[in-house]
Amino acid sequence: MGKSQKKRQMRRHNPVRVPDSHLPKGLEAASSSSSRKEAILPILQKMESVDPAERKWACVAVSNLIQNDPSTRRLLQGKNAVGALINRLSDSEEEVVVEAAGSLRNLCIDGGFDICAEMYNKNILTPLKSFIPKISTTLSEYLENPKTAPENAQKLVYEFADNVITILWCLSETSNKAMNAINQISLVPFLMSFLASRERLPISTVTSAAQCLYVLTDENPPAIEEVRSNAPYSACVLSIVQSREGLPQANGKNKEVADNRGLALQVLCCGILRNVSPIPPPSVAATVDVDRDIVMPTLEPVLSLISLVEASQHAQEHIAKEDAIPALEKLSLKHTPKSDHKTPSGLELERLEHKLRTVQLALEILTGVCATLPEPDFDVQDADGEATDADGDEAHEDEDMDDEPEVDMAPDNEAAVKQQSGSNATIFQTLVAPLLTLIQPTPLSFPPLNGPSPHPPTTSALSAIHVSALECLNNIFLSFRGAKIDAPRADPDSGRRIWDSVWQALGAVGTDIDNPGQERRRATWEIGVGVLWGVAEAHVKVLMQLCDAATDEGVKVKCIGTLECLAQHPGSVDANRVCTYFSQRVPEPLLQAVSALIDIYSDETLPYDTNFRQGRFLDALVGSVEGVRKAVRGIDRKKERELRVRGEEVRDNLVAFIEYRRSLGV
Known part of the structure; x- marks a missing residue:
């Protein structure tokens, strides 16, 4: 069993948040399982309306209908709602564009790879790329002169930026093809601008930028090199973690601080630093041990951030209160709800999920450590x-090293x-x-x-x-x-x-x-x-010690039988070395030990067979044959008939096994 390595397709922040794999395949099945199928056609028709208010309403309706409803999401997907929403990203009305981006963001988060792949194939990157310079220009203007636009206009831009960044982050995890296309946009400076201005921007938008940067720097050389080669970038990321603001204490205090996204931002910055390490000078980040000084002290307390049992109980309480999706009749054009509309219980569930996702993200990074x-x-x-x-490959040393003087490295190795x-x-x-x-x-x-x-x-x-x-x-x-x-x-x-x-x-x-x-x-x-x-x-050594100390033959047999199971794991050559112990146990307790050796080394192609040859087990087995024969003859046929039959079988198998191994010539 190998280590769990980092794999982009396994590292979604929201891994299919609302899965639909339990549903039967096909559009007809989605239609039969959706309680809102009658609403789909009117929504799609209004999305093409000449009235911008109706187009906006349709975008909002899609976002509300898919909430926690995989069958309706699948039905909308089958009716090309994704393509219709992408078309609205080029709408002449700004509010329609914003709502369309919000609905597409929610589809990415809830639906996972299939929907993201569909968006990429339907060329969503073309309008998204055009938004990047516009958002950057507007952001710079607002930061330089905050009074140039009313607060609601700034809020609209920040939410729109959040939606665009989130879609790009989800697309980055879809495929290498999508990642390569996004690399051409050169997103790193854009994302870093949000982190650098974090104190004057909404924390949710800054966190989305950090999440996107975390994904982009995951085994993606172009983005990694861009962060490494710009010392201010890595220094900025390091400063966010070192601020320590909002981190839970080891004693469990300040847990409620995770209600905001500050903690998630710091956890993400830990992941970014790991992704781009080692960081070269002159960045200040080059002077720290990322794992020891940054990752472990930051993430260890996060593991105790929340009780999963309590989280489950609280979620069940809020689920009982929650009417998660407003009835379609409430979506009137006169009172158009926002696409992020949530009931109080819905907001509590969202905050709870965010805490859980922060813990999951910390675990993901620690797994990499x-x-x-x-x-x-x-x-x-x-x-x-x-x-x-x-792996059994011969180790070859450089011939030029033959004349090198021998150096005693024992003290240094021991210290290491x-x-x-x-x-x-x-x-x-x-x-x-x-x-x-x-x-x-x-x-x-x-x-x-x-x-x-x-x-x-x-x-x-x-x-x-x-x-x-x-x-x-x-x-x-x-x-x-x-x-x-x-x-x-x-x-x-x-x-x-x-x-x-x-x-x-x-x-x-x-x-x-x-x-x-x-x-x-x-x-x-x-x-x-x-x-x-x-x-x-x-526990291998403990079992061997128990076998040595036991006086009961039955206990010895059970110990060796357990060790036999462990020794036959094909992926662990080291654990298989326990078989040296078996060869030393012949003939006591005889039958189990001999039977175990035969079963374990019956396939010479397995990786651990090298232990059989190195340990000269064949010689030990040849020397044990006479002892096995004497032991079998000593078993009373009348009193222990089953044991005698088994002993004779083991004896015959041993002789046949020795001949087989000799015939291999290895």
Whole structure:
């Protein structure tokens, strides 16, 4: 099981916020499941009206109708609402353009990749590109002379900028083709202007700019290089984090501060700094250790920002009060609501979701921190004594190094190992406990097996947190193994708590993972099994010690049987080294040990087979044959008939296995 690496398609801030995978495919199915299908045609007709008030009303109506309603969203998509809204971005009336951008933004956030891909294919970038210089010019004018425009006009521009930036951020995560096209726009200076002027701009717009920059600098060399090569850019991002304003304290105080976007902005800036590291001089950011001095101190407290159980309870209370979508009759032309209209309970649900997304974002960044810790590095030999790496490839040294004098590096290496050990031990102490809390499902974490969630955005955020927390745990335990740190073994109680917590979480998730709409349950299991494997490896030595200390033969057999299961994991050459222990146990307890060795090394093509050759297991098995025969003959046929039959089977299998391995010539 490898580390959970950063992948753009897995890193959506709102990963399909309102999923529709539980719905049957096809336009007819969407029509039959939508309660608002009769409203679709009038809306689309009004979007082409000669009356600008009707066009504005239609854009607003789309935004209201799709709210938490995947079937209506799919139906609108099938009727080309996306294309109609893109056309309205070129409308002659400014307010129509603003409302169209707002509806397209909501479609991006709620609908995910499919809708974003459709927007890209329908050439949404052409009008968006034309907006960038206009927004920049207006922004500069307002910042230089705030009194040049009334407050409501400024608010309109800032909201419009927020919508445009959010659409660009979502498109950036759609495909490499879309990312390459957006790279041609040169967005970095535009986005940085919002961060640089953050004290005079709405925090929501600044946060959207940071989110877009975070995505653009994710393994995207053009944007990374642009930030790196402009020292003021990285210095600005660093200053936002170092301000420490709005961060929750380690003791749990100031949690309510996450109601605004200040904390999310700082978390995003941590991610941006990681994306562009290492940062070269002369930037002041080049003088800090980003992970140690910036990321870890900022993000660790965020993991305890909110109780998921309490969040689920509060969400259920507000869901019970919420009439999320206004009736279409209320959307009169005389009283046109804004596209961001929310009821009080709707606003509370939105604030709650924002807190959850901030935690998820912190987990996403921390997963990257743990993924960059040293990978396992094995120095093993093949059957011919040649040095090989973990994949079995021969290690070749530069011939020019043959005459180099030998240098004793032991003291430096020892210090480095000790420093790395301390670092990993700190991660174990500070991260594992809150992560184990965050993997525990709540009643709203996954949709019911027979239908959609009562509030898809909350469910999406909660399940994303569970998956991200498990990914972080997975990387932590793999990093322990690579750095030869056995934290769970040093504290057996903690190891047991980890094991129990993960199993408790997976048990609550359930095994109905293949039904439509249950993709997050499946993802939770896939990552959770990897975590269990990492924890299990930490128990290998404990099992061997137990086997040595036990006097009961049944206990010994169970220990070796458990070790056999662990040793057969094809992705872990290191854990397979436990088989050296098996060869030393022959002939006590005989049958289980011999049977385990035969089963484990029956396929010579597996990566860990190099341990069989290096450990000279074949010689050990040849030397054990006579002992096995004597032990089998010593089993009473009358008193222990089943054991005698099994012993004879193991004996015959052993002889056949030895002949097979000899015939391979390896």
